[in-house]
Amino acid sequence: MRHWLMKSEPDVFSIDDLARVGREPWTGVRNHQARNFMRDDMQIGDPVLFYHSSCAEPGVVGIARVASAAYPDPSQFERDSEYFDARSTHAQPRWVLVDVEFEQKFAQPVTLARLRNEPRLAGCALLQRGNRLSILPFTRAQWDIVLGMASSRQQRGTRHA
């Protein structure tokens, strides 16, 4: 089992959207490295940190789970789709996806600002310079730290006095 972080723009698909539908094909990954993670390394049941990117408050907002093996992303064959890829054939699809299922929404997001402030996460893939991958591996230790931060009472902005 491996641990993961998957990014989504909440304007496009948020943790609330995932909570509503329960399970979603993770369509539209068009980066080879991210695809290879899904194809080669993900297993059903792997835990996923759900991350909101390109928004007012980027951060980890909840937990999901890998719910299927990798299979061809249908959107690569759809001419009308923004994810259409003319180089893909059904015999040799270029892009795959996995289904992701909702697990939990954090009461408070673990913001990127807080992640950056946690010294034990200095080495994590999300915080490496120039990282733009939409799917990133996390170690078990890094995963535990993020979950600890999610349940911590020392949330940013919750100082009452």
Place this chain on the structure above:
DNA sequence: GCCAACGTTGGC
């Protein structure tokens, strides 16, 4: 809107 980082494309 700006900019850094990085991937992809395409000419050669």
Place this chain on the structure above:
DNA sequence: GCCAACGTTGGC
């Protein structure tokens, strides 16, 4: 294979 140009990501 090199590399400049261009596009995309994503934080700020």
